[in-house]
Amino acid sequence: MGHAILHQDVNTSFLKAHTFFSQEKIEVEANTFAVELLMTDNAIYEFKDTSLTINEMAEIYGVSREVTHLKNLQY
Template structure:
C-alpha cells in the first residue's frame, strides 16, 4: 500500500489529520522533554509505543516532529534503527524519507493544492519544512 493511500485511510478512520490526536487514538504515548539538538524519536518499551518530542521546539516544529515520528510508529514499528545506523546508512535514509513522506501527506491536505496553492505555499501554511515539501504526491484526480 502506498503512503498516500495509507494516510487517506488513517485520516478517514480517525476523522482528523492532527498527528497528536491520531497518536492518542492509536494508543501511542507522546512525551515532551528536553532533547538538546534532537527534534524527536520513536521507541517502544515493554510493548508501549512512545513518541518523544523536544519540548524546546515551537508548536509548528512539534506538530511536524509528531507527524514524522508517527510515520515511524506506523511504517517502521519493529525496525531497530540503531542496528541499521551501525551497519548501513542507505536503509536509514529510506526509513527517514518514508517517515517524512507520511508527515507531509498527513499535514498538507490535497484540498489546498486542488484550490491552487503551490506545494511550497501549502507547506508553509501547514507547518511542513520547505526542504521536504517535494515529497507531497499530487492530489488524486477523483478528488477534483
C-alpha cells in the same frame, strides 16, 4: 509518527550504529507520510485559485520546504 506506523519493527539507532544499512529509504518514507498527513490534497486544492506556491502552502501547514517535493497529488 511515520516511523511509528510504517517502521514498527525497525530500530534505526541500531542500524546506524552497527550496520551499513542506509536509513535514507526509511527517512523518505516517514517524511512522505508526514507530508501527506499534513498537506492533504483537499487542503492544497483550497488554494487552487490563488498564486501560492507549494512552498508557501507548506509554510501554512507547518511543513518544511525541504520535503514538499514528496507531496503526491492524487487529482
